[in-house]
Amino acid sequence: MDRSNAMEKKFTSSSDAAAYLADDAAVKQKVDAEISASTLVSAMIRMRVGKGISQSEIAKAMGCTPSKISKLEAGNDSVLKWGDVCAYLSAIGMNLSLMFDDSSLPAAERIKQCVFRTHELLEDLAKLAEEVGDDTEITQKIYQFYGEVLFNFVTRFGDSYKRLASIIKVPDLDAANSHEPIAKPSSERHNKYRQKTSVMA
Amino acid sequence: MYMHKYNVDRNDIREITQNRGVSMGGPGEWQIDVSYASRASFRKFNRNHPLEYSSCFANLDKVLVLLNTGHSIGSFQLGFLRPEGGGVSRIGQTGVPAAKESRLYVYFTQRGRTVYILGIGTKETQQTDIAAAKKLIKRIKSSG
Numbered sequence: 001m002d003r004s005n006a007m008e009k010k011f012t013s014s015s016d017a018a019a020y021l022a023d024d025a026a027v028k029q030k031v032d033a034e035i036s037a038s039t040l041v042s043a044m045i046r047m048r049v050g051k052g053i054s055q056s057e058i059a060k061a062m063g064c065t066p067s068k069i070s071k072l073e074a075g076n077d078s079v080l081k082w083g084d085v086c087a088y089l090s091a092i093g094m095n096l097s098l099m100f101d102d103s104s105l106p107a108a109e110r111i112k113q114c115v116f117r118t119h120e121l122l123e124d125l126a127k128l129a130e131e132v133g134d135d136t137e138i139t140q141k142i143y144q145f146y147g148e149v150l151f152n153f154v155t156r157f158g159d160s161y162k163r164l165a166s167i168i169k170v171p172d173l174d175a176a177n178s179h180e181p182i183a184k185p186s187s188e189r190h191n192k193y194r195q196k197t198s199v200m201a
Numbered sequence: 202m203y204m205h206k207y208n209v210d211r212n213d214i215r216e217i218t219q220n221r222g223v224s225m226g227g228p229g230e231w232q233i234d235v236s237y238a239s240r241a242s243f244r245k246f247n248r249n250h251p252l253e254y255s256s257c258f259a260n261l262d263k264v265l266v267l268l269n270t271g272h273s274i275g276s277f278q279l280g281f282l283r284p285e286g287g288g289v290s291r292i293g294q295t296g297v298p299a300a301k302e303s304r305l306y307v308y309f310t311q312r313g314r315t316v317y318i319l320g321i322g323t324k325e326t327q328q329t330d331i332a333a334a335k336k337l338i339k340r341i342k343s344s345g
Contacts, residue, residue, distance in 0.1 A: 010234050010235070010236075011232065011233045012233065013233075014233060014261040014262040014265060017233040017235050017258065018254065020235060021318065022243055022244055022254065023244050024244075027251075031255045031262075033255075034258075034259035042262075049276075050270070074260075074279075074293075076296045079296065
């Protein structure tokens with residue numbers, strides 16, 4: 001392509017670039033599928049490079065050849081061996097965190113688990129901020145990140161809540177609380193429960 | 202649910218924030234410039250070797266992820282990424298059974314945070330492809 005005759009064409013996604021060059025929109029899907037099939041491999045590479053560890057160093061730590069590491073990083077998730085993943089992560093000093101998500105559990109239970117996990121990670125960040133208290137650059141970033149997490153929670157959940165309210169009949173809680181008849185049954189139930197427990201005691 | 206305790210360090214902050222699209226205040230995202238590439242040859246290659254084509258671009262994505270998380274080109278090694286001299290780098294296909302050895306030729310400019318797509322070909326045509334890619338880099342440099 002002669003640049004003098006062509007518009008400058010830039011992309012930020014490799015799948016978009018691939019589809020454009022192949023002149024085939026279906027290629028985007030294929031490349032994206034290929035990318036998502038190596039999500040774990042990509043994360044492992046990112047962690048190794050982030051820690052400044054070479055393929056030779058990791059091979060030495062794992063007791064294998066550098067070509068094995070090269071092959072592992074060039075593959076996709078479906079050909080990874082569990083033992084290799086554990087050894088690789090151990091060699092780069094990373095802990096492995098496994099979360100089993102039971103799809104048969106009620107949605108509410110699964111959401112609760114996610115919330116607890118998010119809370120745990122945020123608590124870890126808070127501890128880190130405490131540890132590096134003198135490094136204001138890091139602490140500021142953590143503070144900013146907390147703000148962004150909160151913003152995302154509020155906006156995203158707010159949107160979901162609004163959408164829910166638009167498709168179902170939401171009880172008017174304020175009105176409900178102002179009426180005695182609604183409060184009474186629960187008090188009655190509570191009293192019955194108290195009676196039962198006192199009998200049992 | 203079983204989990205190990207997760208110890209966070211500074212690298213993790215970068216991981217945690219950047220993986221979620223939160224900017225740490227670094228420079229902008231890398232761009233892929235396809236203006237110098239011959240669409241006809243890419244179309245033809247995709248027709249003949251669709252799996253290799255997708256694999257090369259998926260590997261380009263792996264490189265871009267590293268560049269977008271603040272690593273400079275040359276500061277890391279990957280089995281499928283090799284310098285061919287004169288600024289040309291090649292990205293190979295991986296994970297394709299009985300694959301035709303394929304190479305996507307690119308040119309990284311750290312300052313411009315741009316990767317130029319130059320060409321694509323097989324092992325058989327690599328000498329011609331590399332020579333053509335080098336010529337394109339000269340044109341890119343002269344126009345820049």
